[in-house]
Amino acid sequence: MxxxxxxxxxxxxxxxxxxxxxxxxxxxxxxxxxxxxxxxxxxxxxxxxxxxxxxxxxxxxxxxxxxxxxxxxxxxxxxxxxxxxxxxxxxxxxxxxxxxxxxxxxxxxxxxxxxxxxxxxxxRMSNKVDSPEIDPSPDAHRLSGEDLDSVITLFADHADRPDSFHRRQLEAGPFYGAYHEEELVAVAGVHVLSESGSMAAIGNVFTHPAHRGQGFGRKVSAQLIRGLRSMGIQTIVLNVAKENYAAVHLYQGLGFQIHCGYxxxxxxxxxxx
The missing domain is CATH 3.40.630 (Aminopeptidase)
Incomplete structure (x- = not known):
């Protein structure tokens, strides 16, 4: 009723x-x-x-x-x-x-x-346009459709792999990756991108468990943010588990602020x- x-x-x-x-x-x-x-x-x-x-x-x-x-x-x-x-x-x-x-x-x-x-x-965290400039990360490179197999292999069947990845995201929006000895070990991309709305949502951020704690996640995330800023994107958001204190700290170091819990x-x- x-x-x-x-x-x-x-x-x-x-x-x-x-x-x-x-x-x-x-x-x-x-x-x-x-x-x-x-x-x-x-x-x-x-x-x-x-x-x-x-x-x-x-x-x-x-x-x-x-x-x-x-x-x-x-x-x-x-x-x-x-x-x-x-x-x-x-x-x-x-x-x-x-x-x-x-x-x-x-x-x-x-x-x-x-x-x-x-x-x-x-x-939900956001990165304002007036956030401090991020230094380039030469070890992080723009990915393309040719890297799809490497991305799928990286995500594999890890319990904490991204659960909302689709190949069209790799084709439509910027993704950056870091290779180590010819193996893709970290990636950061976007879930959605609206150039007309000057807005992007970062997602599919993942580092292979064997290579965590070595700075790869920060490098690919930083380069992705630089790439989005170079496209004129004003508002960048991302999602992170409240209990993932290391990731929250990393993103705060890249200029993100907590907007709300959900x-x-x-x-x-x-x-x-």
Whole structure:
């Protein structure tokens, strides 16, 4: 009953694709809500780009947005805005297994319909344009599609490997890697990049366990940030587990600041039995 009354009150609007009638108005409404907190909504803002249209299912009210991004498997669930509206909007999202990124107020408001399988407490961090200049790292090199096999080999079956990598990310956005004795031992790239929005989300940062503590992670991350800055990207964000103190310290040393805490997990969305 609470969801039904909330739906009536806020006039929820499901948008399976913004490429439809009133596209400009729908996109403008969604964008306006996302820009209330652009650091938290960085991924969703980048997903407004035309190349992501086919992968996005948008649901919004006057004060909230929920996005189901089906370009990854499992798809990704994101929310921002008024928690009562987020709960009502979530009832319109197709049920199933999702990777979710949720602020605490949304995570717990969805408790009645989210069966959690695994979960981490995370930080969203951001790097401002006025951060100190980063020295170049000559050992880190720009990767291309020709390095795909090496990236896949690097990630292999390690328990802490990136879980949201897709080859199109390597082809679409800058990735930097460090080789040691002709073996790729560290990589840093982007999850999403919006040059028109001057925004990027760093992701797929990984160093082979045998080569950790030798500075490779910092070198590839630093070179990636330099590369993004040279492209004119103003806002750079990333995600890191709260308990990964070494990584948090590394990113703070590269000019990142903690923006907010959130939950990242895997769960089944739908009415609980």
């Amino acid at each position: 609470a969801s039904s009354s909330a739906t009536a009150r806020t006039s929820m609007t499901p948008v399976n694709s913004i490429a439809c009638a009133n596209t400009a108005m729908l996109e403008s409404n969604i964008r306006e809500i996302l820009y209330l907190d652009p650091i938290w909504s960085a991924y969703a803002l980048a997903d407004l780009a035309p190349q992501h249209t086919a992968f996005c299912q948008w649901f919004h009210s006057a004060e909230a947005v929920v996005l189901a991004y089906i370009g990854l498997s499992p798809p990704v669930l994101f929310a921002t805005g008024k928690k009562e509206d987020v709960l009502a909007l979530a009832t319109q999202v197709p049920p199933g297994k999702y990777q979710y990124t949720l602020l605490p107020e949304h995570r717990f408001s969805l408790e009645p319909m989210l069966s959690v399988q695994s979960e981490l407490k995370m930080w 939950y990242e997990g895997l769960g089944e969305l739908g009415a609980k039995p």
